[in-house]
Amino acid sequence: xxxxxxxxxxxxxxxxxxxxxxxxxxxxxxxxxxxxxxxxxxxxxxxxxxxxxxxxxxxxxxxxxxxxxxxxxxxxxxxxxxxxxxxxxxxxxxxxxxxxxxxxxxxxxxxxxxxxxxxxxxxxxxxxxxxxxxxxxxxxxxxxxxxxxxxxxxxxxxxxxxxxxxxxxxxxxxxxxxxxxxxxxxxxxxxxxxxxxxxxxxxxxxxxxxxxxxxxxxxxxxxxxxxxxxxxxxxxxxxxxxxxxxxxxxxxxxxxxxxxxxxxxxxxxxxxxxxxxxxxxxxxxxxxxxxxxxxxxxxxxxxxxxxxxxxxx
Amino acid sequence: xxxxxxxxxxxxxxxxxxxxxxxxxxxxxxxxxxxxxxxxxxxxxxxxxxxxxxxxxxxxxxxxxxxxxxxxxxxxxxxxxxxxxxxxxxxxxxxxxxxxxxxxxxxxxxxxxxxxxxxxxxxxxxxxxxxxxxxxxxxxxxxxxxxxxxxxxxxxxxxxxxxxxxxxxxxxxxxxxxxxxxxxxxxxxxxxxxxxxxxxxxxxxxxxxxxxxxxxxxxxxxxxxxxxxxxxxxxxxxxxxxxxxxxxxxxxxxxxxxxxxxxxxxxxxxxxxxxxxxxxxxxxxxxxxxxxxxxxxxxxxxxxxxxxxxxxxxxxxxxxxxxxxxxxxxxxxxxxxxxxxxxxxxxxxxxxxxxxxxxxxxxxxxxxxxxxxxxxxxxxxxxxxxxxxxxxxxxxxxxxxxxxxxxxxxxxxxxxxxxxxxxxxxxxxxxxxxxxxxxxxxxxxxxxxxxxxxxxxxxxxxxxxxxxxxxxxxxxxxxxxxxxxxxxxxxxxxxxxxxxxxxxxxxxxxxxxxxxxxxxxxxxxxxxxxxxxxxxxxxxxxxxxxxxxxxxxxxxxxxxxxxxxxxxxxxxxxxxxxxxxxxxxxxxxxxxxxx
Numbered sequence: 001x002x003x004x005x006x007x008x009x010x011x012x013x014x015x016x017x018x019x020x021x022x023x024x025x026x027x028x029x030x031x032x033x034x035x036x037x038x039x040x041x042x043x044x045x046x047x048x049x050x051x052x053x054x055x056x057x058x059x060x061x062x063x064x065x066x067x068x069x070x071x072x073x074x075x076x077x078x079x080x081x082x083x084x085x086x087x088x089x090x091x092x093x094x095x096x097x098x099x100x101x102x103x104x105x106x107x108x109x110x111x112x113x114x115x116x117x118x119x120x121x122x123x124x125x126x127x128x129x130x131x132x133x134x135x136x137x138x139x140x141x142x143x144x145x146x147x148x149x150x151x152x153x154x155x156x157x158x159x160x161x162x163x164x165x166x167x168x169x170x171x172x173x174x175x176x177x178x179x180x181x182x183x184x185x186x187x188x189x190x191x192x193x194x195x196x197x198x199x200x201x202x203x204x205x206x207x208x209x210x211x212x213x214x215x216x217x218x219x220x221x222x223x224x225x226x227x228x229x230x231x232x233x234x235x236x237x238x239x240x241x242x243x244x245x246x247x248x249x250x251x252x253x254x255x256x257x258x259x260x261x262x263x264x265x266x267x268x269x270x271x272x273x274x275x276x277x278x279x280x281x282x283x284x285x286x287x288x289x290x291x292x293x294x295x296x297x298x299x300x301x302x303x304x305x306x307x308x309x310x311x312x313x
Numbered sequence: 314x315x316x317x318x319x320x321x322x323x324x325x326x327x328x329x330x331x332x333x334x335x336x337x338x339x340x341x342x343x344x345x346x347x348x349x350x351x352x353x354x355x356x357x358x359x360x361x362x363x364x365x366x367x368x369x370x371x372x373x374x375x376x377x378x379x380x381x382x383x384x385x386x387x388x389x390x391x392x393x394x395x396x397x398x399x400x401x402x403x404x405x406x407x408x409x410x411x412x413x414x415x416x417x418x419x420x421x422x423x424x425x426x427x428x429x430x431x432x433x434x435x436x437x438x439x440x441x442x443x444x445x446x447x448x449x450x451x452x453x454x455x456x457x458x459x460x461x462x463x464x465x466x467x468x469x470x471x472x473x474x475x476x477x478x479x480x481x482x483x484x485x486x487x488x489x490x491x492x493x494x495x496x497x498x499x500x501x502x503x504x505x506x507x508x509x510x511x512x513x514x515x516x517x518x519x520x521x522x523x524x525x526x527x528x529x530x531x532x533x534x535x536x537x538x539x540x541x542x543x544x545x546x547x548x549x550x551x552x553x554x555x556x557x558x559x560x561x562x563x564x565x566x567x568x569x570x571x572x573x574x575x576x577x578x579x580x581x582x583x584x585x586x587x588x589x590x591x592x593x594x595x596x597x598x599x600x601x602x603x604x605x606x607x608x609x610x611x612x613x614x615x616x617x618x619x620x621x622x623x624x625x626x627x628x629x630x631x632x633x634x635x636x637x638x639x640x641x642x643x644x645x646x647x648x649x650x651x652x653x654x655x656x657x658x659x660x661x662x663x664x665x666x667x668x669x670x671x672x673x674x675x676x677x678x679x680x681x682x683x684x685x686x687x688x689x690x691x692x693x694x695x696x697x698x699x700x701x702x703x704x705x706x707x708x709x710x711x712x713x714x715x716x717x718x719x720x721x722x723x724x725x726x727x728x729x730x731x732x733x734x735x736x737x738x739x740x741x742x743x744x745x746x747x748x749x750x751x752x753x754x755x756x757x758x759x760x761x762x763x764x765x766x767x768x769x770x771x772x773x774x775x776x777x778x779x780x781x782x783x784x785x786x787x788x789x790x791x792x793x794x795x796x797x798x799x800x801x802x803x804x805x806x807x808x809x810x811x812x813x814x815x816x817x818x819x820x821x822x823x824x825x826x827x828x829x830x831x832x833x834x835x836x837x838x839x840x841x842x843x844x845x846x847x848x849x850x851x852x853x854x855x856x857x858x859x860x861x862x863x864x865x866x867x868x869x870x871x872x873x874x875x876x877x878x879x880x881x882x883x884x885x886x887x888x889x890x891x892x893x894x895x896x897x898x899x900x901x902x903x904x905x906x907x908x
């Protein structure tokens with residue numbers, strides 16, 4: 001088991017290095033523009049050259065990348081070209097906002113989807129129609145529209161919840177909860193739409209399998225057959241959707257944060273990209289890639305724990 | 314898998330004629346309305362220069378926040394004095410182009426790689442999988458934002474990259490379908506016949522892949538449009554490019570001045586994405602037929618007629634005039650059992666014989682009360698020791714199962730839960746039927762496993778089903794079935810899936826257990842050798858009816874019904890060879906001995 005985890009971590013790190021390198025390489029086409037951005041359009045050629053030298057842009061791409069990577073491995077992510085703020089502090093401050101939305105939404109979506117999907121598959125009838133209705137309506141509209149409608153209805157018209165702004169959890173948990181309620185709701189609507197349908201479909205297939213019938217002939221109670229046996233076997237495909245859903249929610253959060261003026265990753269990434277603040281962009285990339293790798297690793301481990309055939313020691 | 318009705322109607326015919334799918338689509342009002350709306354949008358977009366009075370970026374001071382209906386400004390003007398109607402119509406083009414680019418790239422990349430990876434496997438697939446894992450590590454929409462210095466926010470380049478990010482979904486879809494088709498016998502045959510890989514992919518694989526890809530196209534387009542709108546809302550992209558996202562962003566800022574400015578683009582965006590999703594669902598219904606329906610677990614098949622009292626009071630298990638039907642694809646009841654009457658006396662072994670599809674397994678499931686929810690017992694009675702089982706609620710049946718009636722299935726592997734150890738499964742069965750503590754149940758499980766001839770019960774308890782052999786799995790299932798000393802054991806072709814050498818051992822084990830526990834065995838089989846070996850009496854089934862029954866000796870010596878004569882005549886000397894109708898080409902789901 002330990003060697004399996006180590007191997008998965010190693011693969012994840014290789015993927016992370018590749019992703020950051022490809023991003024770095026793609027960004028390198030715009031490095032000249034960055035220098036102009038920092039110095040302004042009227043800068044003299046000498047100043048431009050000095051800046052290029054200072055940033056190391058005259059050196060080969062690999063050398064630049066490995067110097068950056070070396071810094072990252074030492075915990076040094078560089079400083080912003082524009083504000084001179086250390087990248088690590090700037091990124092982690094914004095990441096907290098986005099993650100509180102995404103992780104809360106992810107956990108809620110999983111709970112609701114599993115309950116709804118399992119009930120729909122095992123009870124049929126009204127619950128099933130409800131689950132299918134929820135899945136369909138949740139998919140019809142983009143996050144953005146749902147977010148705006150909820151803000152207009154609950155925050156602006158009914159004044160039940162704050163329309164904009166973010167309160168850190170450490171400051172005031174109640175206001176934190178209020179400030180993320182609508183964004184989380186938006187992501188949950190979409191997440192449940194995707195995942196409940198998946199859980200329902202897989203559970204229907206699972207409940208038709210031979211071992212379910214045999215368990216019934218053994219006198220095993222229905223709840224155990226549904227929640228212990230069938231659900232566990234239905235978990236693997238659901239977990240694949242979960243890892244895709246995490247990415248989708250991260251993307252969705254970036255966009256809807258803007259509706260609520262939340263100081264998260266979305267606006268931060270947008271502003272840094274507009275300016276071409278390369279160290280910050282790379283910092284954002286590395287943090288988010290590690291997040292994706294981490295979540296996927298976690299999901300793989302859960303899958304291995306639930307599904308004995310997936311365990312490769 | 315082992316029940317005949319599973320083969321009726323649940324599988325959509327893969328080679329369903331294309332025209333009928335199209336006709337189904339046209340007859341579906343949801344498809345007509347959504348496709349019509351989308352078509353109207355696309356045409357409006359194409360005709361943009363002719364249906365609008367202004368350019369999308371033409372700003373006129375006098376038109377700032379102009380109300381709806383201002384001459385030349387049918388939907389008014391925005392806060393920069395631009396024509397909202399014109400911007401809306403031009404925004405359609407941005408969305409259409411985004412959808413085409415994003416979806417085009419996703420399908421081109423996903424389809425080609427999926428076909429190659431699915432068809433070749435091995436190292437080729439390994440490499441492709443690896444690349445797609447890499448793509449899935451990219452942080453999605455965030456990447457589109459951070460690459461702005463490269464894309465300069467041009468939505469066409471952005472959608473190109475987004476298409477690559479969408480490709481893994483299409484890849485997985487195509488790969489799975491291709492792997493499935495590749496393992497079909499007719500593809501093997503085509504390969505043996507010397508068809509080139511390209512020909513096989515084009516002729517045999519593409520027609521199967523086409524449906525799922527067409528369906529996914531609608532959903533991919535919807536998500537490309539949503540993402541483009543979201544990015545434009547965020548401000549990614551040139552402000553000169555009219556788009557729903559940018560218009561919503563302006564409208565949102567201007568919400569208090571004129572809420573309508575926000576409503577128009579939101580409405581159009583919402584209607585477009587909703588139409589695509591609904592159209593995708595309609596496509597799925599038309600191309601793939603009915604999706605599997607949920608059914609209540611443990612819903613008992615209802616008896617519509619009042620069960621008649623039996624006249625064979627002495628029997629332990631008595632089935633009288635049992636009629637059972639399943640709905641056919643059109644929903645009409647299709648009879649499967651047409652009045653089965655058979656009795657089983659205490660301690661005896663009754664062989665229920667007949668060819669595949671004669672209703673043997675359905676009779677067995679009816680006794681156990683584990684028929685699929687769609688099945689209906691239309692008439693008849695099943696009595697255990699005089700107690701009526703038909704119409705008994707799940708709770709009442711559960712109290713009997715395991716304790717009074719137990720079951721040994723045909724295919725040992727698929728009848729064990731792959732995710733739990735052998736020990737956990739046997740222990741759960743024991744604890745479901747007795748009041749034993751966990752440790753007592755474990756001790757009993759160990760004892761039982763040893764009793765059924767498993768060499769190292771302690772080690773076997775800790776293994777998973779995929780780690781043991783079929784013969785061992787069948788012993789585990791038998792141990793589990795007899796754990797609570799049932800009075801009736803229903804064994805559905807318990808030896809069919811096993812090696813010939815194991816078959817005799819399993820029959821010996823059943824005989825030995827019967828002698829020890831005094832239980833009656835209802836043995837479902839198609840094998841006269843097995844019947845002669847172990848049964849006292851036999852009943853012959855054909856088309857859902859018992860056509861002949863009697864002691865094994867009598868029936869073998871003097872068969873009365875022509876069907877029995879035919880069956881007996883078809884046995885070759887001293888052999889157990891089956892005479893099945895030839896398996897249809899492509900029908901690999903129905904392995905030998907199923908049913």
